[in-house]
Amino acid sequence: MSCSVEEPTMTVAEKRAKDRAVHVGFCCKCKTAKSTVTVRYAEYCETALRNARAYRVITPENVMLAFSGGPSSRALIHLFDVFHSLPPEVATNKKQPKIYNDIHVCHIDESCLLEPVQDVTSSGSTMEQARSIAGGYGYSFHGVAIEDIYDPEWTDSRCFEAVATLITSLPKDQLTTSGQAPELLSRIIPTSVTAASEEEAPKLSRQEKISKMRALLGACTTLTAKETVLQHFRSSLLIQLAKRGECTILALGDSATRVAIQIIELTAIGRGYSLPHETSLLSSWIQDCKVIRPLKDCLVKELDTFCRLNGLMLIERHHAQLDWTMKTKAEVKSIRRLTDEFITGLDKEFPSTVATVCRTAAKLTPPEATYDQKCPLCHGPVQDGVQEWKRRITVTTAPGKLETTTTSNSTEAKTTEISDGCCSSDAGGCCSSSSSSQRPSCTTPQTTTVSSTSTPFSSLLCYGCLTNLRDLNLKSMASQEDDVSSLSFELPPYVVETIVHRMGFASLDEFEHRSDGGVSASGTAVDPQESLRAQIQEFLIASDDEDE
């Protein structure tokens, strides 16, 4: 490439600066001597090429560029353009065949979460700006609004007409006194109009979708939980966008800085298992859609500069702001924000921090897990036995109940088998029934009344989501004896779709038919009595918390 020519009279310091510059993708000449924009392009091209090489394929694939409106993803679009209109000396290099076929750009409009006003006019919409930026490059544009996560269309089957509500296995009055973590179950609520008039099924209005999403975010008691759930929504929509654009590659604009922060954040929120997938240069976890992070070597500062130097237009307010959803001052810090400050601060003092952290994670091998067994909420890999792991290291049974749970492992295994009646199978979630079955609250009658309508939830989740949903306000959930109408928030269709698949049903129809039979249908179904296991009680305590 044009930039790799070495300057003959470089000092050691200059050389080092150059090495570093090359590493992060900046043209050495731009740093040591002011040079032309074209030269800078070429160096960037090299970065793009270098990162692209890994996925060079015989048949060129379509790529979807995820564009949020911020500098990194803005730079991503520009770099892809530069890459496809290379300076002659690069473009004519026959050893670098065309990698991408069509380039598409997509954008998620989060304007409905910018401020508290429930304003559905598209005044704050970012969609048109994004569309025109993509249009400027001649790329096809695909947009979706974040609230469309509640649209049955934005699922794998493209028409999954059901939402779900969460219910707790314990009656509410017991929840408040025990401080215990109840098992969360889901109850699937079909949204299609009762079979008859399929032609004109009333579509959800935008306002309705926004309310549903706000209700879910409102049920999260911490900013961390809100941000994490929202991030899962974004990922789900991006994958859907890529698939709809018939792209087999989704390119994200994550910078090195972003990735380093993510690595620490994911670790802190218990997502170490999926971390390699969520931060790697190339992840093949998602079926039929590779995810790449071509800017993973560039610092965010440099991408900022790149945008500025090239006069690239950004979208001012593009990211959902959740501060307005906070009810107390204690909530304003999230794990993401803390991590952001931590890494940024540390990187000032120890400038290699970002690079080191990225390098660490780059050497990790993703876990071997089955995509079919993905977590309903984040679609990440799920580890076995996470609930049991939690239960063993955080005991939540009273001393009297001690004997059976703690005598020994083998005794406990037996107890579990005996205490059946409630355990439909060996589903991982059932193991704690030895303790729960002793609780007076868990009486057998409840089982029969609910089993036909309850579907598992906690037991299907990955560790990270299990942890995150501990920050759900239990008071906003129905318990088993309540009827569904008292629910206060719903899980979107894409989540329900995975729940149904994980239970072994091919479709919603199949699920409805079989569960009409009344018997607890599936092998993975969790006993509805499952309770008192993990510890979801923080917010309960928090409500009468003044004494700390």
Next chain:
Amino acid sequence: MPGATDIKPTKPLKNPCNLCQSVRAILKRPKTGQQLCKECFFHVFETEIHNTIVDNKLFNKGDRVAIGASGGKDSTVLAYVMKLLNDRYSYELDLVLLSIDEGITGYRDDSLETVKRNRDQYQIPLLIVSYKDLYGWSMDDIVKEIGRKNNCTFCGVFRRQALDRGAIMLNVDHIVTGHNADDIAETVLMNILRGDLPRLQRCTSIITNDTSEDSSGIETSKILRSKPFKYTYEKEIVMYAYFKKLDYFSTECIYSPNAYRGHARVFLKDLEAVRRTAIVDIIHSGEALSASVQANESTKLPTMANCTRCGYISSNELCKACLLLEGLNKGLPQLGIGHTTKIRRMHEASNLASGLSSPASLSSAVADGSAGEKVKVVTHIKDLGQLETMPTLDSMK
């Protein structure tokens, strides 16, 4: 106001314990936020440690186990709980206390008094081994020599070996240490930040055993170390000690840890404040990441052999302790810190001549730290006076 006045309260208690519902709650559990009574807190605290011990099969019946005891809260509670669980669940362990005297005036001498009281209170035998006896240098000596910077490097390296040597003297199979969940979570973060994959892989394992590949290694390699407090929150250890009125020494080591680790610690506390499960969540992540490393980087771990001078396990000819000692004794203490390549090269060059000091040999240490038949060779350029007190090459030769 309804209160817990009657023996059989018919009215609901004000603020009842979340677990037993029958006694008023007096504390809020740091790990879960539950409001508990004292007895229920003791119960969950002890049971979790018991679960950790049982699930990880830490011990076999009849094991002789040394409790690394510093007199601080972690190890005091550890000694108390180990004895309690050993009795309650009939582990049938033969427990002993093992303390290291680093020779830090105003810190260790006082805390050792605490350990001695623990010995009497819990009726567990105690052995104290000192840096001075093992290495010829107390921490005070070292600080005098090198200043306050980096002395925790010495402290850490020396302590690790000293514990093993003490364990050999005590003829134990296993050392339990008071590392708690906060320590482990912090180490996970540190290792990611430092990019230390081999350590990231190992730091979450509850039992470590630095066995060398060849089984002909010295006894040290057979000694297991484990952390029964792996999932126990530091705050709960303090709480437990407080409510049990345990006698511990609360002053932190006066030679403080490095800045980088300090940042990680503050960050961890911030995380915990935002989400109280963050500590176990990080450990969970660390365990998952450890599996991800395995497939990939673990082969890069150096193969372990034994230190040619003292016999301790080491990936190099000289173990880190001997290397640090060589630096100290040559008056170039900084050389052993951080990048050790320089001093290793130095060491090779000087070809270690005749008699640099090294940790007292196992046999002589076991004997009595004897001042008997040592040959003193003066290699120290800066301070001849100090050299006089140094033990020297040992009977292993």
